[in-house]
Amino acid sequence: MVKEKEENEMMIAESDSEKIQILHDSNIIIKRIIDDFHKIKERFDNCFDSNVPSIFFNTAIGKEFAELKNRGIKLRFIVEITKDNLSQCKDLLKIAELRHVGNIKGNFGIADRTYYWSLPIINEGSLPLDLIWSNIKAFVDQQQFLFETLWNKATPAEQRIDEIKEGKEFDIEILRRSDITLDIYLDIVQFALKEIFFIFPTPKAFIRQLKAIYLAKQLSKERGVKVRILTPINETVEKWIIKLSKEEEEEEEEKISADKKYDTDIFTYSDIQIRPIEKMSNTKATILIVDKAESLVMELKDDTKDTFVEAIGLSTHSNSKANVLSYVAIFENLWKQSELYEEIKESNENLRIANEQLKINDKMQKEFIDTAAHELKTPIQPILSLSCILINKIKDQQQQEMLKVIYKNAKKLGSLAKDILDVTKIESNKFVLNKSAFNIIELLQNIVTEFEQSLEYTKKIKFELNVNNIDSNTAVLVSADRNRISEVISNLINNSIKFISIEDKIKQEVEEAEEEEEEEEEKQDIDGKIIINVEVVINTGSDTNGHYLVKNIDKLVVISIKDNGIGIDSDIFPRLFTKFASKSFQGTGLGLYISKNIIEAHGGRIWAKNNEDDKGATFSFSLPIANN
Helix, strand or coil: CHHHHHHHHHEEEEECCEEEEEECCHHHHHHHHHHHHCCCCCEEEEEECCCHHHHHCCCHHHHHHHHHHHCCCEEEEEECCCCCCHHHHHHHHHHCEEEECCCCCCEEEEECCCEEEEECCCCCCCCCCCEEEECCHHHHHHHHHHHHHHHHHCEEHHHHHHHHHCCCCCCEEEECCHHHHHHHHHHHHHCCCCEEEEECCCHHHHHHCHHHHHHHHHHHHHHCCEEEEEECCCHHHHHHHHHHHHHHHHHHHHHHHHHHHHCCCCCCCCEEEEEECCCCCCCCEEEEEECCCEEEEEEECCCCCCCHHHHEEEEEEECCHHHHHHHHHHHHHHHHHHHHHHHHHHHHHHHHHHHHHHHHHHHHHHHHHHHHHHHHHHHHHHHHHHHHHHHHHCCCHHHHHHHHHHHHHHHHHHHHHHHHHHHHHHHCCCCCCCCEEEEHHHHHHHHHHHHHHHCCCCCCEEEEEEEECCCCCCCCEEEECHHHHHHHHHHHHHHHHHHHHHHHHHHHHHHHHCHHHHHHHHCCCCCEEEEEEEEEEECCCCCCCCCCCCCCCCEEEEEEEEECCCCCCCCCHHHCCCCCCCCCCCCCCCHHHHHHHHHHHCCCEEEEEECCCCCCEEEEEEEEECCC
């Protein structure tokens, strides 16, 4: 009767070959487990809570596990490894693959993916009193899936054992109650020894957690704990930061006074650094890291709430090395970004101040130069006029030559003053043109005549004016400032004369070294040649150099001034039309810069090139032809 009763208790369901059984006696359970061990052919997967290793491996079951290993059965165990079962887990590690998962509740095993058994929670020092056994495929597959999921997320036993040796009692703990989270939060901060890192997702999170911040500040003073805080900043947070800073300064001063009074070398200080970060719109969590060994990540559930308990949701408390160091890396990256941002912000502010100062200095400089140039013009004009009168009146040749030197240099000084005034007008956007329609060919003829007359006794230059594709009786009208265009043409011709003069100087030095060539050069009547070409072109915009491209203009007149001087120096060429672009001692380098701005103010272009076949260079500019 007893035997029949036991069998009825064991069988609760049976259908063909699939069945479920329940056992209620610990001796029967252990016997059944051992009997099943003998039937395992390939693999055996088990998941145990923390009490099972110390129970099973002190019974005959422990020997049976070792026998399975000897038979070549693949064994895998998931166990909650603790300091209490550490010895048994080390023995288990010798015969099986072992991984750790915390807070396991219940026990089960799957053999050859064909059947499984399950035990409820076993109290320490007790044997199992109940067991469920089944070979129903759907249940077996379900348990196998659960095992594989836990296995993939579990911590290797070796890592967990090392953590226990280092004094860590847990891996990851999920906190669902915010009041418990607050207690743990303050406890973690309270026991910090070296450093505390805070990351707040919003300004209000900073305000809600001022209690923890002040606690950290106290630890910083008492133990020298390093405190670093990353937080978004608004006016309220900024006021609290200023308050914290002032309190530290006042306490520091009081401490220094007290130390001096009692003549002691003991000196405590606080080390708190707060840096701004952008408000976290995607990741809403407060992160606390203590001593790079423990982390607490608190979900921000509702930022509108005023209290910590109301605002915080699910939290994760961890001392897993890998987990904590991941948050440390996040903090350090954000801290470096904040430092770079502050450095860039400070640099930009310094640059802004320097730029403002440069603008002020530049304005003062331009005003001074403008004033100086105007002041120079006043005495120069009477010097020129009186020198000219005296040259005509004085008959003594030597005195005339000296007056001519005065006149020549006064004229150069006047030209320099004019150039300086033009440059200041250009750079201050005060350059004004007085336009009128005039014949550009007639202007060129007049300018050439003036140069031929002025050079008659001082320099032998041959001028040649060529008018291409234009009828000799046709006037080429341009709407421009006649005086300014005259200035450009004169400047370019003077530029050519200067380069011819330098060429002559070089030639003279060669002739002095080579007497044979000297006799031949003396026979030449012409020192240089300047050819001026005038041409009317259609503005197609197809010029590769962009010289003719002028918007809304149909026809352009192009004027080219070609010389046989030394050409343009390769070092000067890239900056030819900029200020002070000169390698000679005969000019300031302002003429071409002014000429460029005059031509471009008229809607034209100016350019230059070294001649390919002959010596010298060619300067050209274009101007729009006036409408009929």
